[in-house]
Amino acid sequence: MSTSTSNVIRTRFAPSPTGYLHLGGARTALFSWAFARHHQGTFVLRIEDTDLERSTPEAVQGILDGMQWLGLDADEGPFYQMQRMDRYREVIAQLLKDGHAYYCYSSPEEVEAMRETARAQGLKPRYDGTWRPEAGKELPAIPADRKPVVRFKSPQSGATSWDDMVKGRISFDNTELDDLVIARPDGTPTYNFCVVVDDWDMAITHVIRGDDHVNNTPRQIVILQALGATLPEYGHVPMILGPDGEKLSKRHGAVSIMDYDKDGYLPEAMINYLARLGWSHGDDELFTREQLVEWFDTRSLSKSASQWDPKKLNWVNAHYIKASDNADLAERVAPRIEALGGKTDGQDVPGIMGLLKDRAETLNQLAEGALLFCRPFEPASDELMAEVLTPEARVLLRDFAGKAVSLPQWNTENLAALIKQVLADHEVKMPKLAIPLRVAVTGQKQTPAVDAVLALVGRDKVLGRLAGL
The missing domain is CATH 3.40.50.620 (HUPs)
Structure with a gap:
């Protein structure tokens, strides 16, 4: 290094x-x-x-x-090469003047023929240096109807080497380097x-x-x-x-x-x-x-x-x-929720992010999960309601709703305590109440933690959806 x-x-x-x-x-x-x-x-x-x-x-x-x-x-x-054309032409002119570059009038077809000849001889296909000026060398007559390219006069002996920061020492035999075209017939650099x-x-x-x-x-x-x-x-x-x-x-x-x-x-x-x-x-x-x-x-x-x-x-x-901070996530995800048809106005989007972020791999997954809270309520299908909201489940839900009305604060902690109380009063296990609550309040059988979901949905909406069961 x-x-x-x-x-x-x-x-x-x-x-x-x-x-x-x-x-x-x-x-x-x-x-x-x-x-x-x-x-x-x-x-x-x-x-x-x-x-x-x-x-x-x-x-x-x-x-x-x-x-x-x-x-x-x-x-x-950003710098743009197309804005630097005059500079490139200036350097090409200097290389020509110093003898490091030359005009080449070989046509593309002639260059390809040179390469084919080299291939046939088992050599690396390359331009053969027809127009390369050398001491004592007579160059061909310049074709009247042809614009030249400019080629760089590459060294023909020795090696070009460098110590690569990643790969270590790299070396190329200069005989492998063609006389590179550095300007096209219209003068544009390569x-x-x-x-x-x-x-x-x-x-x-x-x-x-x-x-x-x-x-x-x-x-x-x-x-x-x-x-x-x-x-x-x-x-x-x-x-x-x-x-x-x-x-x-x-x-x-x-x-x-x-x-x-x-x-x-x-x-x-x-x-x-x-x-x-x-x-x-x-x-x-x-x-x-x-x-x-x-x-x-x-x-x-x-x-x-x-x-x-x-x-x-x-x-x-x-x-x-x-x-990530919940408020920062909310700012990033809110436009994605809106793009999916959800509404974020009046919603506790940071709170929703806090509930969902532990299981999400992408912001899009967070946005999709947030639709549970950010789009109009869609009741469960008749089939799901019939499966989950049994007479026994409705008794539990009515008891929960009756007690929930008088909660001093509508938050996760109080809702979790209330759920435990109802379960104890009826001597049943969590799924007996949690699944019917989810279906009745969200229309879905699976959601994140039910107490946190109820807290985010809000007292009025939860009790409204439980009313009449």
Whole structure:
């Protein structure tokens, strides 16, 4: 890991807005953010939007929304590559002037033929350097009707190596590096080149990204070296696999991170769970955002792929729900109750959260459970009434209602004591009274603790529903 002083560390998250912020991207952002925060450094957000055909404003907004929901606040940015085209062209011109880049007039068909020839010879398919200027080499005549690409003049001997923060020493033989196209025929720069200029200009010191970028790293390093730039340290984290061990995809639920918001997951739970996918601090499974920042160290990043486990995510989310303040939960869940057709006005939503949160895995489950109190009363079906409200049960309910009228305070404690008294008076066990109470008051056979439910429903409603039994 770097021995740089904390105040110079600069990391970045640089998504391409060709889709929404997915789980792998969110984890990369989290690791980069946590590393910067741990060292009191700077976290930069950069939108790599040069793929005009696939980039969309909706995807950009989805990325920004996802970062905001997770609380991964950037110190600088967002920067947009499409707003930096003049700078890229300026650096390309400098590379051409210094002899580190050249114009290539080979057509795509000619380049593909070169690659086929290499394959046929058992070599790595690549551009053969037809237009690469060399001492004493005569270049072909420039085709009159063809606009050139600009290629970077990659070194042809030696190796490009780096000490990866996750994987250790990685080395590529320079003979494997093609002369990379850095500008297309219309002059627009290519992805790998834009990344290099951005990392250079933004003084990025540490790049943490997915290991699908390992092959890009030597190409970026040699361009940085040609520019005389200081190299960042690189760390490539292995991918996230689905529960079946295959690459995470939509069939595993690998959709926009904001879909987890819609499904009722807490951002602090998602942060905790994502952090544990490829990073660890001893055996700690549950920790706060502040602890993550305090403990985060790239030496604790895993060298092997992580496995997405929806059940584990639900367990983590349930922990955070249970630990949440009831008023805070009420604020988060109230809109979800309303979306389901419930009404929260006049309801003790914090009290409802306190009753339900110990058994809920998601905010959506809390909202569904809250409908017991937040939507109009629906009496039980005739079949259920006939099954449960027997003559014996009606006697118990009338006795309960008669005594409940005079309770000094309508609360869980007094209702629990009253239920025990009725049971003792009639020498019956809890189900004989609790189930009929549930059915008569809520229309349902199963609810949370009956005394707490009655307290939340309220004296007037409970006695009104018991009247006439």
